[in-house]
Amino acid sequence: MKFLQVPAGVPPGSNYIMLLGTLGMVGLTIGIVFFVVFHQRKVTRFNSALKKMEDEKQQILLNASIKFQEEERNRIAADLHDDVGPLLATARLYLNENMINQEPASQLQSIFSAKQIIDDAIQLIRNISHSMMPPTLKNFGLESAMSDLFQKINGSGSLNASVRFHDYRTRLKLEQELLIFRIIQELVNNIIKHSQAGFIHLTQNANATHSYLRLHHDGHGIIQSEFERLNHVSTGLGLKNIASRIKVLNGRIFFEIDPSHTYYKVTIEIPKDSTY
Amino acid sequence: MKKLIPILQILIYITYLAEFTPFLLCLIFYKKIKSTELKVFFLYTTVFAFFLCLSIYFKFIFQNGILGLLVKRFFLVAEFSLLSFFYYTCVPTKRSKIVFLLSVISFFLYSVYDYFIAKPGVFSFIPLVMECLYFLFVIVYFFYNKIQNDLNTSIYFQPVFWISVGFLIYFSGNFFLFLFSRSMINDPEFRRQYTIIYDTVTIIKNIFICTGIIVNAKNEDHLKSPNKNIDIDLDIAYPLTKNTNL
Numbered sequence: 241m242k243f244l245q246v247p248a249g250v251p252p253g254s255n256y257i258m259l260l261g262t263l264g265m266v267g268l269t270i271g272i273v274f275f276v277v278f279h280q281r282k283v284t285r286f287n288s289a290l291k292k293m294e295d296e297k298q299q300i301l302l303n304a305s306i307k308f309q310e311e312e313r314n315r316i317a318a319d320l321h322d323d324v325g326p327l328l329a330t331a332r333l334y335l336n337e338n339m340i341n342q343e344p345a346s347q348l349q350s351i352f353s354a355k356q357i358i359d360d361a362i363q364l365i366r367n368i369s370h371s372m373m374p375p376t377l378k379n380f381g382l383e384s385a386m387s388d389l390f391q392k393i394n395g396s397g398s399l400n401a402s403v404r405f406h407d408y409r410t411r412l413k414l415e416q417e418l419l420i421f422r423i424i425q426e427l428v429n430n431i432i433k434h435s436q437a438g439f440i441h442l443t444q445n446a447n448a449t450h451s452y453l454r455l456h457h458d459g460h461g462i463i464q465s466e467f468e469r470l471n472h473v474s475t476g477l478g479l480k481n482i483a484s485r486i487k488v489l490n491g492r493i494f495f496e497i498d499p500s501h502t503y504y505k506v507t508i509e510i511p512k513d514s515t516y
Numbered sequence: 517m518k519k520l521i522p523i524l525q526i527l528i529y530i531t532y533l534a535e536f537t538p539f540l541l542c543l544i545f546y547k548k549i550k551s552t553e554l555k556v557f558f559l560y561t562t563v564f565a566f567f568l569c570l571s572i573y574f575k576f577i578f579q580n581g582i583l584g585l586l587v588k589r590f591f592l593v594a595e596f597s598l599l600s601f602f603y604y605t606c607v608p609t610k611r612s613k614i615v616f617l618l619s620v621i622s623f624f625l626y627s628v629y630d631y632f633i634a635k636p637g638v639f640s641f642i643p644l645v646m647e648c649l650y651f652l653f654v655i656v657y658f659f660y661n662k663i664q665n666d667l668n669t670s671i672y673f674q675p676v677f678w679i680s681v682g683f684l685i686y687f688s689g690n691f692f693l694f695l696f697s698r699s700m701i702n703d704p705e706f707r708r709q710y711t712i713i714y715d716t717v718t719i720i721k722n723i724f725i726c727t728g729i730i731v732n733a734k735n736e737d738h739l740k741s742p743n744k745n746i747d748i749d750l751d752i753a754y755p756l757t758k759n760t761n762l
Contacts, residue, residue: 254700255709261692262713269688273681276659280671287667 297472301487304480311477316368323364331357373418382417383408386424386442393428399437401428405444412451412510419485420453420510423493426478427455427506435459435504446512453508461504467495524711531715532572534722539565541729548736553605553676560598567591585639589631596623596647599683603654606676607661619650641698648691655684675732682724689717 334354339347377385383405393401411417424442431437437459444453462470470479486493491510498505539561542549549558567587574584597620604616627643634640658680662671671677693713700706 254696255703255706258692258696258700258706259709259713261695262689265688265691266685266717269684272656272659273684276663277671279663280667283663283667284670 300472301480301484304477305484308477308481316372319364319368324361324368327357327361327364331361374421377417377421378414381408381411382420383444385417385421386444389421389425389428390440390442393432393440399432400439401441402439403442403444407446408444408451412512416489416510419489420508423482423485423508424453424455426482430478431455431457431459431461435461449512451510451512453510455506456503458503461497461506462495463497463504464495467493524708527715528711531718532568534719535568536565537722538725538729541726545729545733548733550736551732553602554732556598556602556605557679560595560602563594563598564591567594582637585637588639589627589643592643592647593624593627596620596650599651600654602679603658607658608665609661612657612661616654623647623650641694644694645691648687648694651683651687652691655680655687673731673735675728675735678724678728678731682721682728685724686717686721689720690714 331354334350334357339350342350374385374388376388383403386403386405390401390403393399412420428440431440435457437457440455440457442453442455444451446452467479471483482493486508489510491508493509494505494507496505496507497503542558542561546558549555567590570587571584571591574580574587600616600620604613607613607616623643623646626646630640630643662677666674690713693710696706697710701710
């Protein structure tokens, strides 16, 4: 084994230094490996917990959306059954077989009454259909639909409501507009129901990438942390519907109170190039 | 001291056996080696086994130290290149891939230079020390990269982790040994220590590498049978599976 022979002297204590160095290096290596394993485990656990929370939130939102759909269907079914059904049944009564034996004046009266009832039924069906998709929104866009909604609120006399659209030259897609309309409608309903506000004002503005809508009101409102909390509890559908619609729009929503504590603000941010 | 010699001999034989084991395991689980990095690693174990056979031949049968030395030099360059290629496939950043490429070229050039400047018949430990230092940095960087980017699956389910742990222990355990070997290899006490440390660390390295290969085989088994937990025959309830003319 000549190849291992190196012509050099052996410094005293070198063996111990070499041994200590080797032990130190191996110790350091084991330390690094343990650090990597524990750190990675910690981060993986944190990530999986985060994912679980996100999944739970998604599940709550999905449940809320399904529940909302069911409620909407029940409402439409109830409207059709309770209002349209009796109207058409009454119209049928007027137009029964005995009508042919009646006098012409009575026949005419029956036909007129039946026509009146059928007109009422048509109006009712139209109302149901409008509550599903407001015709103003479909034909004239979000700005007009909002003005319409706020005028109706103003007309009630209990609340001072106003709208101002600053930059809405290009309309969003109809599906986006409908979602935004529903969000604002839900927010306004909540304000009317819970906040005891005296005024409510909607402002719209936009920049190159996003469109913004802000609701101001002077009643009792909520802030972002309360919104997040209410969004995670299983009761209450309205806020969850808002959250799920915002998610569909790829947007964001902020609940704030003015620094002077005189009014609350709800700001909605919608990307203009949303893929929805 | 004399009683220790047979034990050292046994340790040396166990080390030879341990050195071949990863190659044998790779052959056994050949069909389960599907990822690029493990294919590269299989190539490494094959080359390693080939050079080990050559080394044993020159040491015990042909007994030619000069040729044995040359084989060791070739093996060192091959090992450096293949291990760099292995980490080249493991670390996804473009910058690190360029570094791996440059390192292989530099190491090759230095090895050629070292061959000419080294005294004939004397083993040069400097390339070995350089290799140790280089791979210590590479493996630590690999772990850092894993911590930063790969957070979905537990690291100990990845075969590359076990292989890297094996190499990390091997290079860190041998670093001081190779560093001191240049001046102390003639000291009998040092040579005894050299054998004990080198062989122990090599056995540990190969245990970790084998663990990695087995982990890979188990992962592949698990992937093959995703419905392993369903232990009932779901088709038995389906009336049209048998005796049907439809």
